[in-house]
Amino acid sequence: MATTDRLERLITDEVGECRASDVDDRLDDLRALEARASVADGDESADLDALSALRSDTRYRLARLLAAADGDLCVCELEPLMDVSSSAVSHALSTLADAGLLSRRKEGKWRYYDATERADAVLEALDATRGGDA
Structure with a gap:
């Protein structure tokens, strides 16, 4: 105590x-x-997972790109924009999806990702509270 x-x-x-x-x-x-x-244990864990997922520069940039996009994007469209390996992009996207910040779908051999409402809300909250001319 x-x-x-x-x-x-x-x-x-x-x-x-x-x-x-x-x-x-x-x-x-x-x-x-x-x-x-306080929130329920499962909700707290999900919140911490989402915040943790955005901690990496690569994952943060991917979340921003997908939130700004009009609809989903294929992994092959995201890879050229990132300064990391293809496997690092795929791993980052998977982490963001597992954290509930991205949705994913597979169409044939292509995998598409889109920002979820949760990602949009978190990024909008960051923008709104950043201060300055953001």
């Missing part, structure tokens, strides 16, 4: 004194906040 020494000092600084009931009340408020901020 974590210590509450620092919390007690904060409460003392805020109100001039700190009683055990003040700490208990603040902890109850903080636990209620934690409950409101």
Whole structure:
């Protein structure tokens, strides 16, 4: 169990004194906040997977390209735009699809990818909160 020494000092600084009931009340408020901020374990894992998938420059660029495209693109259309091997592009696309940021379909020997609504929303949120002239 974590210590509450620092919390007690904060409460003392805020109100001039700190009683055990003040700490208990603040902890109850903080636990209620934690409950409101939490998501189901599976959802948390999916969120972290999506954010982690965008951490790579290659995956981030691919997600941006597909979100900007009007419809899906074939892997062969994406490869010339990337500065990595064909297998790295395929692996990156697979990671993004597994994270729920891309949809994929196969047509004969060709594989096509498209940004999902989740990818669009994440990238739009980044754009909207970047600041400056973005």
